[in-house]
Amino acid sequence: MRIGHLSLKIAAVFATVSLALAGSAFAGSVSGTIKFSGKAPAPKVLSVNKDKKVCGKNKITDDSLVVKNGGVSWAVVSIKGAKGGKFSKAMKKATVDQDGCIYTPRVTVMKSGTKLIVLNSDKILHNVHTRPGKSKNTVANIAQPKFKKKLKMSKRYFKKPGIVKVTCDVHDWMTGWVVSTKTPFVAISGDGGKFKIDGVPDGSYTVEIWHEKLGTKTMKVDVKGDTKLDATIGG
Numbered sequence: 001m002r003i004g005h006l007s008l009k010i011a012a013v014f015a016t017v018s019l020a021l022a023g024s025a026f027a028g029s030v031s032g033t034i035k036f037s038g039k040a041p042a043p044k045v046l047s048v049n050k051d052k053k054v055c056g057k058n059k060i061t062d063d064s065l066v067v068k069n070g071g072v073s074w075a076v077v078s079i080k081g082a083k084g085g086k087f088s089k090a091m092k093k094a095t096v097d098q099d100g101c102i103y104t105p106r107v108t109v110m111k112s113g114t115k116l117i118v119l120n121s122d123k124i125l126h127n128v129h130t131r132p133g134k135s136k137n138t139v140a141n142i143a144q145p146k147f148k149k150k151l152k153m154s155k156r157y158f159k160k161p162g163i164v165k166v167t168c169d170v171h172d173w174m175t176g177w178v179v180s181t182k183t184p185f186v187a188i189s190g191d192g193g194k195f196k197i198d199g200v201p202d203g204s205y206t207v208e209i210w211h212e213k214l215g216t217k218t219m220k221v222d223v224k225g226d227t228k229l230d231a232t233i234g235g
């Protein structure tokens with residue numbers, strides 16, 4: 001009996017050790033800053049020539065290149081070839097709002113082959129017109145009248161992975177981007193260019209950084225636990 005008890009105890013110790021290893025040594029986060037190599041552009045206010053009552057309430061700036069403290073916002077960071085991982089709820093139920101005649105967020109990440117929810121908080125007519133580009137997804141061109149607060153866009157528009165541009169035929173300044181992805185290891189840089197991707201298994205990977213104005217840059221990363229990765233883009 002005594003021996004049986006002891007081996008149970010040993011088994012319990014082993015279980016704890018292997019759990020600790022799985023938690024720390026075999027997966028970690030990749031985080032860092034996407035820096036801009038040039039001089040930060042001055043924020044440009046766009047002219048609003050339609051639905052001024054709603055769209056002119058707040059100033060609309062050209063957010064195609066947002067730099068703060070030397071870091072670039074709205075850059076898409078993807079780790080290629082990493083296995084496993086879990087899609088966040090935000091990626092499985094991706095939502096874009098049309099509020100003040102801009103898309104919020106400007107860049108959205110979604111799991112490929114799920115629906116995109118498009119809200120209309122403006123109570124005016126918008127029109128969701130996608131430009132699939134290299135992703136070769138089906139083009140969507142859907143009117144969203146003022147009474148249609150919530151539009152669930154079919155999965156077929158975002159079935160293939162890649163970057164889809166979103167525009168509005170009513171308001172020509174409206175520009176958004178949807179990143180359809182089959183891997184959950186994707187993040188968008190926020191204020192000051194900061195990003196973080198969680199749960200990446202240890203290993204060597206290619207990282208792709210895409211920005212609507214600055215193009216694509218690839219680099220290598222060796223992930224071992226929590227790993228730092230800074231990149232500089234632009235020129």
Ligand SMILES: [Cu+2]
Pocket residue numbers: 101125126127168169170171174
């Ligand atoms: Cu619009």
